[in-house]
Structures are given as C-alpha cells and as structure tokens.
Amino acid sequence: MGKKLLLDKIQIENLSSYQVYRQNGGYEAVEKALKKLTPDEVLEEVKKSGLRGRGGAGFPTGMKWSFIAKPEGVPRYLLCNADESEPGTFKDRFLMEKNPHLLIEGMILSSYALGCNTAYIYIRGEFMWIMHILEKAIAEAYANGWLGTNILGKGYNLDLYVSPGAGAYICGEETALIESLEGKRGNPRIKPPFPAVKGLWQCPTVVNNVETLAAVVPIINHGGEAYASVGIGRSTGTKLISACGNISKPGVYEIEMGISVEEFIYSDEYCGGIKDGKRIKACVPGGSSVPILPHYLITKTATGTERLMSYESLSEGGFASGSMLGSGGFIVYDEDQCIVRNTWNFTRFYHHESCGQCSPCREGTGWMEKVLHRIEYGHGQMRDIDLLWDVQKKIEGNTICPLGDAAAWPVASAIRHFREEFEWHINEPELCLKQNYGLVKEPAITV
Amino acid sequence: MEGVNSNIAFKPETLALIDRIINQFPQGRQKSAILRVLHLAEIEFDNWLSTDVMDYVARLLHIQPIEVYEVASFYSMYNLSPVGKVVLEVCQTGPCSIVGADRIISHIEKSLKIKKGETTSDGMFTLKTVECLGACGYGPMLQINEHYYENLTEDSVDELLSEMRKIHSNKNEN
Ligand SMILES: Cc1cc2nc3c(=O)[nH]c(=O)nc-3n(C[C@H](O)[C@H](O)[C@H](O)COP(=O)(O)O)c2cc1C
Ligand code: SF4
Ligand code: FES
Numbered sequence: 001m002g003k004k005l006l007l008d009k010i011q012i013e014n015l016s017s018y019q020v021y022r023q024n025g026g027y028e029a030v031e032k033a034l035k036k037l038t039p040d041e042v043l044e045e046v047k048k049s050g051l052r053g054r055g056g057a058g059f060p061t062g063m064k065w066s067f068i069a070k071p072e073g074v075p076r077y078l079l080c081n082a083d084e085s086e087p088g089t090f091k092d093r094f095l096m097e098k099n100p101h102l103l104i105e106g107m108i109l110s111s112y113a114l115g116c117n118t119a120y121i122y123i124r125g126e127f128m129w130i131m132h133i134l135e136k137a138i139a140e141a142y143a144n145g146w147l148g149t150n151i152l153g154k155g156y157n158l159d160l161y162v163s164p165g166a167g168a169y170i171c172g173e174e175t176a177l178i179e180s181l182e183g184k185r186g187n188p189r190i191k192p193p194f195p196a197v198k199g200l201w202q203c204p205t206v207v208n209n210v211e212t213l214a215a216v217v218p219i220i221n222h223g224g225e226a227y228a229s230v231g232i233g234r235s236t237g238t239k240l241i242s243a244c245g246n247i248s249k250p251g252v253y254e255i256e257m258g259i260s261v262e263e264f265i266y267s268d269e270y271c272g273g274i275k276d277g278k279r280i281k282a283c284v285p286g287g288s289s290v291p292i293l294p295h296y297l298i299t300k301t302a303t304g305t306e307r308l309m310s311y312e313s314l315s316e317g318g319f320a321s322g323s324m325l326g327s328g329g330f331i332v333y334d335e336d337q338c339i340v341r342n343t344w345n346f347t348r349f350y351h352h353e354s355c356g357q358c359s360p361c362r363e364g365t366g367w368m369e370k371v372l373h374r375i376e377y378g379h380g381q382m383r384d385i386d387l388l389w390d391v392q393k394k395i396e397g398n399t400i401c402p403l404g405d406a407a408a409w410p411v412a413s414a415i416r417h418f419r420e421e422f423e424w425h426i427n428e429p430e431l432c433l434k435q436n437y438g439l440v441k442e443p444a445i446t447v
Numbered sequence: 448m449e450g451v452n453s454n455i456a457f458k459p460e461t462l463a464l465i466d467r468i469i470n471q472f473p474q475g476r477q478k479s480a481i482l483r484v485l486h487l488a489e490i491e492f493d494n495w496l497s498t499d500v501m502d503y504v505a506r507l508l509h510i511q512p513i514e515v516y517e518v519a520s521f522y523s524m525y526n527l528s529p530v531g532k533v534v535l536e537v538c539q540t541g542p543c544s545i546v547g548a549d550r551i552i553s554h555i556e557k558s559l560k561i562k563k564g565e566t567t568s569d570g571m572f573t574l575k576t577v578e579c580l581g582a583c584g585y586g587p588m589l590q591i592n593e594h595y596y597e598n599l600t601e602d603s604v605d606e607l608l609s610e611m612r613k614i615h616s617n618k619n620e621n
Contacts, residue, residue: 180482345540353578
C-alpha cells in the first residue's frame, strides 16, 4: 500500500460531517498555523514541500503564491478551481464529495498564507449537488469558528463562498474562471497582467486546483520536508489519479508519485488490468489534452527504462515519445478501440468548447473535426492526414489561452503514433466502418 | 418594486436566497450572482430562460438585459427554448464513448422516437448530448436536473425512463 495523504481517512463513515472530520484530526493544521506560524512560515512550508499545481500545468505552488502582489489597501482573493471538466478527470469531485472539510481546511491555510480575507470555490454547474455538500460543510465551519471574523481569537478573518459555473470547459482556464466569476462570458484574458497582479475585479488573485489546496493540509500537519520525502525527484507527494476507460476497476486512486505505470494499470490495488483480458492499445495518462501513447510507450519509455507515474517520467521523450501527467485523468484504451474515432471525438469536444476569441482555435478546431469525421466515416483522402498535421501546427502556440494547444496535441500525437491506422481508414473505407484496426506495429527504432 | 409589470416573479424564499447570494460579493459586484440566479430561474420557470425571464433577472440584478443574454447564450447548461419536463443530458465524450455511450444514446433515441436535441411529442422528454460531466470512470452516464445516473445499461435506462414518466405524470394530476 502506497502512502496516502489525502484519501487516508476516506473509508471513515460520515467523514463529510464536521464532527467526524474534527474527531479524526480535522482542522488541527489550521490550529497549528494560526497559533504557531506566521503567513510567511506557512508559505515557506509549502515551498519546502515541492508541491506542484494539480490542475494540469504542474507549476510550483509556493512560487506561484510568492508572486501575489500586495498593494496597500487592496483586497486579495484566493479562488479554488473546481471546474473539473477535462475529459478523463473526476478526482476533485471525489475529494469534495467525500471530504469537503479537507478542501475548506486547505483553503483557510492557503488564504492565511496569502493574506486573503475572501475566497471562492468556483465549481462547474453540473456539480450542483456537490455545491450543496460544500455549502453545508462551510456552514458547519462557520458555526464552529473556523471561518468568519477573528478565527481562533487570532484576529484573522476569512469568508468562503461557493459559486457555480454553467457548462463551459473553458472556465477551467484561470482567467476565464475569473471572468465567469465576475458574471460574464468565460473568455480568457490576455496575459499579462497575470491574476497575481490583476485578477478578480482587478485585484491580486491566486487560482488553485482543489487537490492542490487540499494537499496544503498534510503539508502543514507534517511539515513541508516530510511531504517532500514522499514521491520521487521533483514530483513530490501523492497524486490523485482518476482512472477510466477499458480497465477492470475504474475509479479515483491516490498514488505515491513514482510508482510504475505497470503497477498502476495491472495491480489489483489500482486499475486491476485491462477489462475482459484484452490487450492494451493506447493510454492518455493526463486528461484528454495530453499526447496519447501507443501500447509500446506506456509502461516503458523509448529508451527502454521503466515508465513511472511522475511529471518527469510521463513526459520523458518529449512529444516524440512521451506525454504528460496533466490533471491525472488516466484513460486506457483496449485493442478494440478506434484511435481515429477517439481523436475525432476529442476534437469535436474542443471545437464545442472553444470560446471563439482566436481564429486559429475557433476555425482550426472546427476544421480538424470535419476532416477527422470524414476519415472516420470512410471518406478521407491521403492528403487529409497532412492537412490535419498542418492545421494543428498552426493552432499550437498561436492563441490567447492554452485550449488551442490542448486541441492540437491529441491530433498531433495520434498522427505521430497511429499514422498507419489513419492510412488504413483511407485505404479501406468500407472495412473501417465494420471493424477496428487493432494494435499498431512498434517501429523498429524509436527515438 | 421588481417585476411589477410582469407576472414573472421568484418565490419569496428564492428572492431571500438571491439576496444572500448577492451578499457573497462586494458592493456593486452583484453581477457575479448571475450564473446562479439563472440556474434558479430555470428551476422555477419551466426549465428554460425566456426573454421575459432574462429581463426579470436583469432588473433584479440591476444590470442591462444584454448582459444577461450574453451570459445565457454562452453557457451550455441554459436552455434558451422550451424543453420537456425531463431533460436527459447524456455524456458523449471520449471516455464515456469507449465504454458504450453511443449505444446508450441510440437506445434512448429508439425508445423515445426522437433524435438528439428533440423533445417527445407529449412534452415529457428532451434528449441532449453533452460533453464530459466529470464522471468518466462511471460511464456511460447521464444527468437529469441535479442527479447523475451512472454505469448505465440499456435495462437501467428503460427503468429510469419509466420511473421518470411515472413521477412526472403524477405531478400533472396534482
Ligand atoms: C482550457 C483549460 C481548462 C482548464 N481546466 C481546469 C480545470 O478544470 N481545473 C483546474 O484545476 N485547472 C484547470 N486548468 C488549469 C488552470 O488554468 C490553472 O492553471 C489551475 O487552476 C491552477 O491551479 P494549480 O496551480 O493548483 O494547478 C485549465 C486550463 C486550461 C487552459
Ligand atoms: S485559444 Fe480558444 S478557448 Fe482559448 S481564448 Fe482562444 S479561442 Fe478562446
Ligand atoms: S467522458 Fe463522460 S463523464 Fe467524462
């Protein structure tokens, strides 16, 4: 059993209620911080922990916090990103549903470190029932003196609220989230200025993922160094992985960073192997936006070393032969799945979710969707593959926000590793409607 | 004051809730309440946002009607035209698709004799396909109002449809 820091108490019945949470050591980190540590000391522990953002980009949290501007007399805001809309990702939901007080406690600690007196949880509108769970837990936290004015008699004030979205993947992007929280359309802002300087209502703002904020609790309880001693290299601590697709045991797992991908997929403690004894065809290890890996690059890297569940190992080989840990949305495909169809499906998703501000993203995603659709349905031509390659290249790096890249990468990686499957669709237009291609051949020399 | 010229009005308890929501934001930032208020409006006014309803929300929040239209048309959860009593929102994104979402969608289309985006002639069901709802490990799945129905099979969908039909026909008689 790997070390658990976030889900260690998840089996306890009624953990979502205040009494049970408190009886099991809940809010002790807040007591410790407010009574014994200055805000800067809390920040210092987070820096020492090596914690990196769990929303997808993996940016060091302590460093992000240290960028927040502190102009005199201007309020600062902490926003929790609970938009969780990246296909394959359903970990934050699990944490909030089962252990809402852990997030609240993490937000109190983080707000204290940042000097925020108001914090919001922005949650996707479809999670309305989780919003009710959170609101109940917040009310309990107020009633027991963990929120409100003069917390623990230490003169620190904090108000915490939940605010829903209404169905828009783009609102997970932090500046779109801010726009949405201001009651507007979720159009990402041009950066700079960064939210740390001008965010919500033009005030300094930090946006962090649910899991990132929750991880601050064990960091304060056990110290940043203890947290950093878990994991591997610069991938410290534990990570929630939501596993889905054609596996025996889909679900949310907390892993110690650095366990092998092989163990994660095949051991009974985690995914329990591929469903119905089939062979694995491909894996998208970090949510729909990250590159897809063919079967021969999942459990080992191109150089033949064992692939690990960590930021570094999953991206080893760059885009030529690696992927990314991303949000921890781990999607597994068995030998009967069609890569062209999946790529078309994801592209349709990004086209639907593009906010439409930049033409490469708005037009490019629509164009890719159309071309992929015709290949999948047996009307493609050989030059369509190069066309797709060309379009995705023109999107990547040419947009206001990273949704453009997120739409380009799945297409690029699918063509890179599964080109023969695309060609087969074009050469065998009738056959491709009836059956799937199976596994691609492993190239003789991988780079 | 609000809504005097219109027969659209939130229940008093909803108005009290909206006051509390507005108070979660600093003075003058009441526009931030808009997304939540529009959700409440759909619940109270037949599952969709008519122009009259949006104008009413604009008056409540002291903002221009265009500011409400802009938001209502951006977010996919809001219905801008009438829908059935029960809106089935089936996830069609990759992870659900590879575990059988496509089969579930055609099963519903056949059972209800409607296509995606349509409403049954008795006004009972609307079928919508939606993008990833954060339930990828428990697919195929669909959402009705605030409820997620997960690990769907053709049989469990049949059961769900008849249960919904029962609940909502009874409602009519009362
Ligand atoms: C299109 C897009 C969607 C995103 N969706 C989410 C999301 O649902 N949840 C999330 O935490 N971060 C999401 N992010 C990342 C956020 O912009 C931001 O980096 C993150 O919330 C920062 O928190 P962290 O540092 O704790 O990871 C998204 C980014 C992009 C570009
Ligand atoms: S990249 Fe796409 S989603 Fe991002 S701002 Fe541009 S159009 Fe909008
Ligand atoms: S893909 Fe259906 S819920 Fe995520």
